[in-house]
Amino acid sequence: MPELVWTPRNGGHWMATTGRLISHIFADYKRFSSRVLFVPKENGEHHQLPPSTIDPPTHRPYRALITNGLSPRGVAAIEDRIRTMAASLIEDLRPNGRCNFTTDYAEQLPVRIFMNMVDLPMEDAPKIKYWVDQTTRPDGTMNYADAIAALVSYMAPWTEARRGGLGTDLITGIVNGKVGDRALTPKEAAELCAQVLVGGVDTVVNMLSFIMLHFATHPESARELVETPELIGIAVEELLRRFPIISDGREIAGDMEFEGVAMKAGEMIVLPTVLHGLDENENPDPLTVSFHRSTANHSTFGNGAHKCPGAHLARVEIRITLEEWFKRIPVFSVDPAAQITFSCGVVGCVDRLPLIWDPATTSDAA
Amino acid sequence: MAKIIFKQPDGESVDIDARNGFTLMEVAVNNGVVGIDGECGGGCSCATCHVYIDANFIDAIDPPTEYETDLLECIVGYTERSRLSCQVKVSDALDGILLTIPSDQGLA
Ligand code: FES
Numbered sequence: 001m002p003e004l005v006w007t008p009r010n011g012g013h014w015m016a017t018t019g020r021l022i023s024h025i026f027a028d029y030k031r032f033s034s035r036v037l038f039v040p041k042e043n044g045e046h047h048q049l050p051p052s053t054i055d056p057p058t059h060r061p062y063r064a065l066i067t068n069g070l071s072p073r074g075v076a077a078i079e080d081r082i083r084t085m086a087a088s089l090i091e092d093l094r095p096n097g098r099c100n101f102t103t104d105y106a107e108q109l110p111v112r113i114f115m116n117m118v119d120l121p122m123e124d125a126p127k128i129k130y131w132v133d134q135t136t137r138p139d140g141t142m143n144y145a146d147a148i149a150a151l152v153s154y155m156a157p158w159t160e161a162r163r164g165g166l167g168t169d170l171i172t173g174i175v176n177g178k179v180g181d182r183a184l185t186p187k188e189a190a191e192l193c194a195q196v197l198v199g200g201v202d203t204v205v206n207m208l209s210f211i212m213l214h215f216a217t218h219p220e221s222a223r224e225l226v227e228t229p230e231l232i233g234i235a236v237e238e239l240l241r242r243f244p245i246i247s248d249g250r251e252i253a254g255d256m257e258f259e260g261v262a263m264k265a266g267e268m269i270v271l272p273t274v275l276h277g278l279d280e281n282e283n284p285d286p287l288t289v290s291f292h293r294s295t296a297n298h299s300t301f302g303n304g305a306h307k308c309p310g311a312h313l314a315r316v317e318i319r320i321t322l323e324e325w326f327k328r329i330p331v332f333s334v335d336p337a338a339q340i341t342f343s344c345g346v347v348g349c350v351d352r353l354p355l356i357w358d359p360a361t362t363s364d365a366a
Numbered sequence: 367m368a369k370i371i372f373k374q375p376d377g378e379s380v381d382i383d384a385r386n387g388f389t390l391m392e393v394a395v396n397n398g399v400v401g402i403d404g405e406c407g408g409g410c411s412c413a414t415c416h417v418y419i420d421a422n423f424i425d426a427i428d429p430p431t432e433y434e435t436d437l438l439e440c441i442v443g444y445t446e447r448s449r450l451s452c453q454v455k456v457s458d459a460l461d462g463i464l465l466t467i468p469s470d471q472g473l474a
Binding site: 027029056057059060063064067068070071072073233237241282293294295296297298301304305306307308309310311312315 | 367385386387388395396403404405406407408409410411412414431433436437452
């Protein structure tokens with residue numbers, strides 16, 4: 001396959017197909033702008049949420065506002081809470097011998113943790129998730145611009161109410177931050193917070209489902225982690241490499257020749273992150289999940305100025321999930337009556353993941 | 367794979383066998399190295415992942431981009447051997463590198 005291809009689909013756009021180009025283009029903000037991130041471009045134009053859609057150097061102070069609290073230090077402070085929540089969700093499911101992993105766990109843990117971090121009411125999570133899904137995998141029930149508008153107008157009263165507040169949640173941190181020496185406008189604050197919601201409720205959720213589908217269909221891989229839990233940290237990175245879920249893109253900033261190809265200002269290029277982890281020049285035998293590789297080459301969290309600020313939180317949530325799950329439910333498989341289907345979009349997902357196990361093989365890990 | 371040696375601000379050295387593809391900041395954070403906070407998650411915006419590179423390895427690493435240099439020049443304790451560890455990826459060429467972590471991180 002050529003390293004760059006053009007497709008007439010989704011409004012017409014380029015695609016980079018190798019790890020080398022995908023990671024390079026993510027970071028090359030001068031030639032590849034973040035002004036528009038999604039195809040089709042007419043939809044992507046409506047997704048104007050800072051800091052994701054601002055280019056450096058303007059980007060830097062906005063970015064700094066959202067990363068507080070998502071930092072390794074911030075995440076370490078809530079790690080015990082994440083573990084308790086994970087353990088109790090799994091403990092509730094364990095005696096049943098079955099669950100729909102997507103709705104019973106994957107949509108529960110990251111979203112609850114996240115709603116806690118932003119200090120928003122848990123009962124609002126489903127509607128936030130619905131709006132976010134309309135931007136990442138639209139089902140046609142709401143148009144793209146309206147979904148973004150709904151998120152921003154939902155956030156606006158919350159952000160303004162926390163201006164001047166002393167809370168330790170992410171929203172209070174954002175709205176009381178400064179860009180240079182000025183305060184954020186209400187519009188900027190609501191948009192930044194809306195972007196945080198988009199990042200928080202539809203990413204780890206889907207990643208966890210792909211990961212558990214892998215273990216449910218590869219019992220030897222699960223057994224390795226049950227027997228050698230010290231490998232879980234390495235496993236997290238390997239699973240991130242093997243199952244990237246995001247395909248966003250960049251807008252060509254100006255007419256240019258790039259890698260021998262003529263690109264025009266305003267054209268879009270999509271960077272499917274899955275094609276980096278699965279590039280055999282970057283990771284030999286890329287389809288195999290192995291916890292003994294010497295490489296962890298991937299762009300699962302992007303690259304450059306916009307690299308995912310939630311990466312550390314994601315790693316911790318995945319690690320704790322594997323630790324707590326394997327302790328309690330070491331042997332499980334996909335319900336043979338279930339049909340596993342996937343949906344694609346800016347963020348890919350497993351639609352449903354019915355799992356079964358014999359409760360007699362489980363343990364309460366007490 | 368490369369062996370990376372972090373010299374922490376408390377004087378203690380930590381050796382880590384790191385796999386290619388990780389950034390040096392990720393290696394430090396994932397292994398609990400003291401002194402590298404990596405607050406912005408590697409977005410080259412927080413300057414809390416500053417390290418001094420071993421002089422022998424300066425040529426083994428791609429020089430900083432203009433975007434990194436702009437931030438580097440504003441940090442506490444900047445020298446010619448300063449790098450933001452989130453902007454450097456592990457490769458075989460780094461095997462044995464010593465990274466000295468300053469006791470103060472962040473913007474001057
Ligand atoms: S982690 Fe923020 S600049 Fe390196």
